[in-house]
Amino acid sequence: MGMLEGKRILLGVCGSIAAYKSAYIVREFVKRGAEVQVILTPSALRFVTPLTLGTLSKHPVLSDLVADEQRGVWNNHVDLGNGADLFLIAPASAHTLAKMAGGEADNLLLTTYLSATCPVFFAPAMDLDMHAHPANAENIARLEERGHLHIPSESGELASGLSGTGRMADPEHIADYVEAYFTEKAPLRGKSVVVTAGPTYEAIDPVRFIGNHSSGKMGYALAKAFAEAGARVTLVSGPVSLPAPGGIRRISVTSAQEMYRETLPLFRESDIGVAAAAVADYRPAEPASTKMKKKDANLSIEMEPTEDILKSMGAEKKSGQLLVGFALETDNAEANARGKLVAKNCDMIVLNSLADQGAGFGHDTNKITLMTGNKTVHSELKTKEEAASDIVAFLVTEFL
Ligand SMILES: Cc1cc2nc3c(=O)[nH]c(=O)nc-3n(C[C@H](O)[C@H](O)[C@H](O)COP(=O)(O)O)c2cc1C
Missing domain, CATH: 3.40.50.1950 (Flavin prenyltransferase-like)
Structure with a gap:
């Protein structure tokens, strides 16, 4: 191509x-x-x-x-x-x-x-x-x-007759x-990458859902950075209001289950998987088929775990494939992120900060820490585009 x-x-x-x-x-x-x-x-x-x-x-x-x-x-x-x-x-x-x-x-x-x-x-x-x-x-x-x-x-x-x-x-x-x-500037030419991005919405009834504040900006910036590095990118995106970046195939999904069903087959065919989506951990066990009526009493909704997309990708990972996960931690950040790296069989974890001004959900900037099995690299507050380019460059230097 x-x-x-x-x-x-x-x-x-x-x-x-x-x-x-x-x-x-x-x-x-x-x-x-x-x-x-x-x-x-x-x-x-x-x-x-x-x-x-x-x-x-x-x-x-x-x-x-x-x-x-x-x-x-x-x-x-x-x-x-x-x-x-x-x-x-x-x-x-x-x-x-x-x-x-x-x-x-x-x-x-x-x-x-x-x-x-x-x-x-x-x-x-x-x-x-x-x-x-x-x-x-x-x-x-x-x-x-x-x-x-x-x-x-x-x-x-020249057209004027002069030379x-x-x-x-x-x-x-x-x-x-x-x-x-x-x-x-295409170190990833010939490689295929699947990136997940955005939140997932888990239905309570036909009009309500449980979601989160993810804007998808980081995942979209990453998809663009991988494409700019020459990779063929498929973006599996939860509901966001961002336009599809140029030259990238986008598959839109709503729930964690849909994201799981789309992402796993794509990962099997890809060289690199990047799980940047903020996937719900739980969903209503039995979403109502019609709109729930307001009542005076408290409401409890039974929740069941969703599919663990990153863990499933890690379990299926073959030699030669790379898996990048994202972690958002509020306490014991580095220890928890390192635990996730091992537990989910990732090659690299991008640790996101919520504690720093301008970092995390909805912002155009992010402060990340990149972790591999033997390295931890802290980064300054950067635009999400710059952070995305850093992640791709780090991955290329460390693994390819
Ligand atoms: C027959 C003809 C050929 C022209 N060729 C050129 C040219 O090759 N390069 C150029 O800079 N201006 C050329 N010009 C002048 C431009 O058309 C003119 O500066 C125009 O204002 C450019 O507008 P634009 O830059 O908004 O397209 C030519 C004008 C004519 C009448």
Whole structure:
């Protein structure tokens, strides 16, 4: 499987004569298994038609900030920017590069750029003098300093009839460049991972349930970090309000039993299992089939244990497979977590803190301790994305 398989690519096209080549870029990406959403600047509409790019990408092309003035419908640049695995601007005009460098946002491509949290690539295309102008060179340097990836122009015959540097890189080279980026930082290429995330809801009756405060953020960040490391990821998710991360297969479940039934067969086929979900330990033994009526007397609900998903994964683990569990402890944290590592046959435990400010349920940050059979590594308070990358990097260094 290629590294672009399942990747969601935003392709921003500017008003350059090279805009016609964006059709070949779309075809390259689609051929390599990516999903492409094209955004045209208003000037680009004069160079290439949405019909061509919409047909090749199989998605309607976007260009206006407001999609339907009469009905108040707009194209959500924040969702576009957040939902993508990468944003490529090709061809990137001198004008758009200047606006990106300056943080200006007067069209859909530029507002999406400012909202994008994914890696940004740009492939400049312009005449040789425009390309060499200090203003343009400074803008390119500023964008590179910002961490964006510059796919340099190639040298050759230009549309103006002149010859020199400024021609947009060949569409195939652009696709190779983007693919190489994902391959280089892909230590888990070829590995499959199943990650559980979120809470479970255990029904009391058709309208009520017993649940917990898990937001799923940590598990989702982990799924994304594993995918970025090149793994094929399946996310078994309890009820959360998070969108599925790009390039990841998500299976939605509600109860512990459903999560168990989905996860165990997937784990048998996976190289790595990560149990980050906050699974209920107990469920109502006999959920009512109709809504329970309010009464004056106290109510007792008999509870029975749920399936222990992590323990079952540990019991089934074969040699060559890795199992990562999560522990949330309020007292004797490290001793209890180490006990869990052994009892559940895990290779690694991620100990979560509830005691620290900003860590645990619902927060965007977490403070974790990573434990293996012979190592304990404490970490600072970090974003859940950073913590997820640390967990993946630690796993790779220790075991692979
Ligand atoms: C025929 C023609 C070709 C052009 N080619 C380029 C080009 O290759 N690179 C560039 O930076 N500008 C080029 N321009 C100028 C841009 O279209 C102009 O700067 C425009 O404002 C860019 O808008 P945008 O960046 O919002 O797409 C060209 C203009 C015309 C009329």
